[in-house]
Amino acid sequence: MTNFIVKKVAVLGAGVMGAQIAAHCINAKVPVILFDLPAKEGNKNGIVLRAIDNLRKLNPAPLGLPELAAQIEIGNYEDDLERLAECDLIIEAIAERMDWKHDLYKQVAPHVAADAIFASNTSGLSITRLSDGLSEELKPRFCGVHFFNPPRYMHLVELIPTAATRPEILDQLEAFLTTTLGKGVVRAFDTPNFIANRVGIFGMLATIIEAEKFGLTVDVVDDLTGSKLGRAKSGTFRTADVVGLDTMSHVIKTMQDNLHDDPFYSVYQTPALVGKLIEGGAFGQKSGAGFYKKVGKDILRIDPATADYVPSGAKADDLIGRILKEKDPAKRMKALHDSSNPQAQFLWAIFRDMFHYIAVHLESIADNAREIDFAMRWGYGWSVGPFEIWQAAGWSQIANWVREDIDAGKALSREPLPAWVFDGRHGVHVEDGSWSPSQRKVMPRSDLSVYARQAFRAGVFGDHSVGGAAAGTTVFEDDAVRIWHQDDAVLVLSFKTKMHVISPAVTAGIHKALEEAETNYKGLVIWHADAAEGGAFSAGADLQSMLPLFMSGGTKAIEPEVVKLQQAHQAIKYANVPVVAAVAGLALGGGCELLLHAARRVAAIESYIGLVEVGVGLIPAGGGLKEITARAAEAAKGNDILQFLKHAYMHAATAAVSRSALEAQSMGYLKGDDVIVFNPYELLHVARSQVHAMHEAGYRAPRRTLIPVIGRYGIATIGAQLINMRDGGFISAHDYKLGMMIAEIVSGGDLDAGSQVDEQWLLDRERKAFMELLDHPKTQERIMGMMQSGKPVRN
Known part of the structure; x- marks a missing residue:
């Protein structure tokens, strides 16, 4: 071609x-x-x-x-x-x-x-x-x-x-x-609103109808239909406000004007409340009011009975929260179906309406069931598609419940489920493809050559042919890491910790992977299996795993772990084979430091990278500040290093995080020759190809060199700026202390400008400052606040 x-x-x-x-x-x-x-x-x-x-x-x-x-x-x-x-x-x-x-x-x-x-x-x-x-x-x-x-x-x-x-x-x-x-x-087939909006807008309309039937307010519905269901956290009504009620009404009208023979035609009406809001100029977020309205710091919700705005914030019942936390999909759906709680009945009703709708319309709107599941996952933010939910919860049991509700007049249409639903199947997704009613057969995945670039393609429940966590040959695995390959002479290291935080076991895994790669492979890629699904590259050092050490032995017990982290990062930098970090999502603190030490970085466009330790009252101590200093000296090429250092310093001192890989490049966290990838499913392919290219080009580890630093001159210049920020009320006294500590490290300490230091000199200063801060009450407040609320404490 x-x-x-x-x-x-x-x-x-x-x-x-x-x-x-x-x-x-x-x-x-x-x-x-x-x-x-x-x-x-x-x-x-x-x-x-x-x-x-x-x-x-x-x-x-x-x-x-x-x-x-x-x-x-x-x-x-x-x-x-x-x-x-x-x-x-x-x-x-x-x-x-x-x-x-x-x-x-x-x-x-x-x-x-x-x-x-x-x-x-x-x-x-x-x-x-x-x-x-x-x-x-x-x-x-x-x-x-x-x-x-x-x-x-x-x-x-x-x-x-x-x-x-x-x-x-x-x-x-x-x-x-x-x-x-x-x-x-x-x-998609050429039918009104195609797939995602056809199914998604039906789902929103069904939710509005069922919410009214069960007497639920918009805030309760949004709590029930957001992240608790594995959908966009804005839920139903908040999403409608963001999309725009006028836009939503337009999409509904397309269905109304073109789908007269549809068995669900009665559902395709702009809800009376939506019509009333649009009439009053309340189009949602863009007009400042819709189902919700912000007044000062308060978020108010519409009360359909009076059309007035009233305080919001009501949540789902605790019982429903417990049901939705049930891991087994079949037990979860049975509990909703059998419960007499109105919120549970509402949830069963919106699932039933969706299953009914997609079964009836699959033949006319899509080539196969997989297209509907991907459309809802990728276009509406569902973590699991509607056919996948049905199949995982027990195909035939759900089909019988839906049929009972249709016969009892509880469904939104009298249309029976198609005959294929009851042909003895266990679902629509199988090992070799997904069911297509229009072609009366299972349709395999696309074999376009572009998909050869996706070693781990997006899969659907029931189809295990597209990879997954078990793909490839495992060389070593424990609770923290998996070291593996796919027979292409490139070793892959994947973290298994939550948010891929770097625990002592992960640090040990890094050393093990490097040793294996240097012995038997062309290079090493650090990549995680959920990279394409919105996972993190690494949210940094595992504070939680440090807590028992801290409780039993105080700060002294933690120092050896900091040394090990520094050594692991140095080992990555000076490995005899190229190490490529395949980055997507959050790469914060220690995660950012890890990628700074790789021979090359391949980053998804949606990579959010930064040294954020000051948020927990600490300073980066895994070699991040040392790398900032070395990169500034290299870029300066004998000119005033401070001009090249000051922006990177400020990013670390203010815990700035890039809002894209392109911005991470401009901030200096990614280098000019690092590769930015737009499809996260292609990340592993591109990272591997970089290893092959570097190996073929005769890769050699960088030479250890001395780093020129700016010493006292840098500390004084940056310090003057920090004093102004502190005295002007822009930063707290503790922020000032952290800022000065970072300044002293990146300047090289109490030395003459132009002095040269080795990397260990800077690493020792990072570690010393880190240990001092661990003992500081203000830092301990920040760490506890972050662990309890997940939000930075400014003290």
Whole structure:
């Protein structure tokens, strides 16, 4: 197959979605032109310029670095359409009006390059009807490509062909979306709202109907349907506020206008309360009021009976909390089904409605059950998809309960479950694929070559063919680490501790892995199996495991463990084979220090890296400050080191954490030649390829050299700044003490500027300061506060 290289993208429409899709292309180093209508007054590109300016203010940030906004090229439909010829991919993202889209297609079609792909980011309009506005020549290169909001963070993209779309166009686009933009692609049939919004909005409507039936308030429903169910912690009503009640109403209307024969048609109504809120201008978060309203520091909720806002904060019953903590899915679902508690009955009802709906509609909206599960996981933040929940809880038992409720008139439709549900099966996902009612067979996973880059593809419950924690050959395993390989001469070290914290057992595991790698392998990758599922690289040193040592032997008992941590990090740095840290999610404190010592780092775009020890009243003591000092000296190349050190110093002294891998690069935690990966499922593949490349290039460990330091001059300069911050009330006295300690370490101590020290000199100073702080009452307050509440204490 010939290479499909997207050299430039055009995005038509600088609204919220269009501008953010353009921003994410720029994150991924894909040149992009953002188009909109010419402004009626002032600069003709004013609409686009305002949209780009707004990207810098949005939260969560659509850009990996705010300054990347300047790289988005600008255009308008009057002056710049000939520039479309430069683009290999054109994404239309204007308002959801068929007539407006058709008008725009006529305008742009003559300028589209002969082999470019043209796609619409519509959230629910028919792709086939949209293609009616295109020439016969362009129709085979047209499809739907539906990003979810916010496009940088939401993993899901739905790909929707028409009957005329050339299959290779879809394959090329899927590969680009997967690797370059880091997305999880689900292929949907061309039905209203496709898969995720069709199923997700039904779920929200069913939840609103059942909540009213069982008399539950919006805050209780959100507590029940958020993280307790393994879904987005905002729950149902808070999510609707974030999405926008007007947007939600628009999606409902698409279903209402196009699904008259649907057995669940009666559900597709904008709820009366939502209609009333929209009428009053309460659109949710963007208008300051929706189901919730913030007044001062208080969050109020709507009271449907009076349409007034009243105090919120009610929670689920303790009984329900206990039921939902039950590990066995079958026991958990049975407890909800059998309970007489209204909250339990409500939860069973929303599960039943969802199971009923996806069983009835699977054949018409998706090629197979896997696409629905991935759509809900990647587009709606469910940790487990609806078919997976059903299968894990006992397929036939659930099917019988749902059938009983349909027969008893308790369900939202009289439509019976399809016959295939009762054909003796144990679920829809099996070893070799997922059930497809439309094809009457199990459909295997896509075999596109892009998926060869995912050693551990996203799997579904019941399909064990895509890897998992047991894949590969284990060399050594205990409670803390697993050391393993997949027959490619690269050893992998995976931590098993919670949040992958670095305990004494993990430190021992690092030494064991290095020894094994140096003896038998080309190199070592430090990677964790949940990297792609939002896990942490490492949340730092394991304070909890240090507590018994501290209680029995005081600070003196902890010092040997700090020495071991420093030695483990030094061993990583000076290993005779390359060590590559495959980073995704949080890399804090000791986790950040660990990656600083690797020969190379491969980081997922969503990597949040920082030295955060001051939050618990400590300073970094695993070699992080030593590495900051060495890197500043190296970058200075004989110039004033302080100019290169001051930003890195400030990041450590204020516990700053990067908001993306791109920002971590600008902060100095990642180097310029470190690799940033957009799809976390490809992290291990890229890290391994780095080991192979370094090995083939004749990798040698770095030489141990002396580090020039700035001594007393640096301490005095930084100290003057800290005094101003303390006296101005910006930092506490304890923060000042911590800041001065960090300054003394990175400056090299009480020495003349230009003195040279070895790494051990700096490590000793890190450890000495760390031990002194452990004995300090203010630090002990911070540590206890963090362990009890998970939040930093500022004292």
